[in-house]
Amino acid sequence: MAKETIAGLAKRLGISKASVSYALNGQPGVSEVTRRRVLDLAEELDWYPSSSARALSRSRAGAVGMVLSADPLLIGTEPYYMGLLAGIESALAEGDMALMLRMVGKDPLQEHAIYERWSGERKVDGVLLFDHLHDDPRPALLERLGLPFVLHSAPESARPTSFSGTTTDHDSDSARIVDHLHATGHRSIAHVSGPHSFVHEEERIRGVRERADGYGMTVVQYEGSYALEAGHDAIALLLRAASAPPISAVVLGNDLMSMGALLALRELGLRCPEDVAIVSWDDSLHCQLASPSVTALSRNTVLQGRVAAELLLLLLDSGTLQTRSMPSSELVVRASTGG
Amino acid sequence: MAKETIAGLAKRLGISKASVSYALNGQPGVSEVTRRRVLDLAEELDWYPSSSARALSRSRAGAVGMVLSADPLLIGTEPYYMGLLAGIESALAEGDMALMLRMVGKDPLQEHAIYERWSGERKVDGVLLFDHLHDDPRPALLERLGLPFVLHSAPESARPTSFSGTTTDHDSDSARIVDHLHATGHRSIAHVSGPHSFVHEEERIRGVRERADGYGMTVVQYEGSYALEAGHDAIALLLRAASAPPISAVVLGNDLMSMGALLALRELGLRCPEDVAIVSWDDSLHCQLASPSVTALSRNTVLQGRVAAELLLLLLDSGTLQTRSMPSSELVVRASTGG
DNA sequence: CTGAAAGCGCTTACAG
């Protein structure tokens, strides 16, 4: 069977290609009777319009792009990204948009090159941006390229002027964690964040410090890499440095570093939570399975992906810039803080 | 700046569109001088040919599709899929092919509908098939649709007659595991597999049984779902059933079930490995972090994805059907078997 | 409501 085309359908039905197209796309310009006949025939023949022909004539790719730019090792072990992907995918599928996925290392130039290419080839209609960086060059680049985008976890201050984005209330997340530690008796804590180059880490750091200050708690900050080893090394360093009062709880920026912290405590012969309590800024199966299980901030990553994708669809369909705040996270209290 | 086109470049250079096209695509039909001028101008203008126009005139989408069809919860926690994706992506990027990703639940009809659509819209040039099922309807469907595909982990018996595929030597994997258990003194073991509907599970089951038989070992088989709870429940059930000699080691089909098994042992007050040893058929960070750490078969999932993608590219470029066997896995011995 | 025609931006025989 030769591939059917719109011309073929038109001939079979004795009408013009235009009518078939109108019928297919729900456009006015055909009678209901004709429309039904077209739709029925398409269904009967299992026929779908060619995506590339459509893309060419509509000047719309029908796809959005996402670059996963992180240490491949991290991506593989971080459940965070899979959740994000699942959410994105579900929203895109509903909007009949395809997801174009690329994974590259931490090299920003590679990521930029992909955007240039996508824009030049008109391969995607828009882009999803995650992990907002301090002085992030990507928004300006995408604007120059004319590629619409949604910035996930944009700073609260970013009003929907030049781009769409989701915002996360890091202050509230920070407060949740610090409040819990204060309530369980901790007065001197450490905060092992992810890289300061991420905007969300800056905000978390400020949030934790301000909340702790409010309670008169001491907080030592340490910059980690999100890798398990970073959590391990941070603990070793922080607990070696004699501080008064001694650190009795450590907040770590993700689940991997929290696992590293647990390992380090074990090596040092320290008990958790009796000697040192642990809180993870990301929940995952690792936190649940660890012994002791780890108290963690549960952010709904699937929902986050979904909302970001929805904002992008909205932007592409109607040009509407919008900011949506993510629902606040929940602290799941487990054994690592005596839960 | 209006979008450049091939016609624009041709005009600027005072040559025909055809020449520009030939130059761009490395085709004969242009002098080296002209080719250079074209390439230089394209570079200077940051210009790339429109992917949809290309796709339409070449009748080639420039993308391959992959449907992740599994319990979303499983996908999120299984590092397996991320590794696969990373490998696939790296091979495709080198071949200048895009990856079209869809995630659906376990409903096979949904997956089939996606293939029909992709084929009808000519949205992808080929498809990557994972998790080969017993009586898998997908190969026949894809053949009917005219969509080339690669079957990952096809049975050894499948010669490259009708499709390309990778093969895994499950016998050797099984032997590796059983040998280790036998060497560490176990004579009565249980094997908690994944669903029997997967071809690879059938082969593992046979492999384990045959090898155990060779040693005169007893082996009880149990069908799990790959979910953590399945591993948990299996342990409870298997150890309750009094068998002689009592089961002293359990092999579980993936890392999640192995974690469940560990939890169940703890609940039952049994020590691992002293009372019951554990082996996981998939290695992951979970196996490393668990206490005790879990002996696991380390399959290189990144490589597996890469090879599958390479086979598909080969098939699409040259029509060559080929079978490639995956390198055999390595058993990483850890504390759960007394390592 | 319908049809003939141009256009989307490439590739590719076909003549020169």
Place this chain on the structure above:
DNA sequence: CTGAAAGCGCTTACAG
């Protein structure tokens, strides 16, 4: 080696 032209399969003003 180069150019003019047809074709890929849709969509969309534009006339009727």
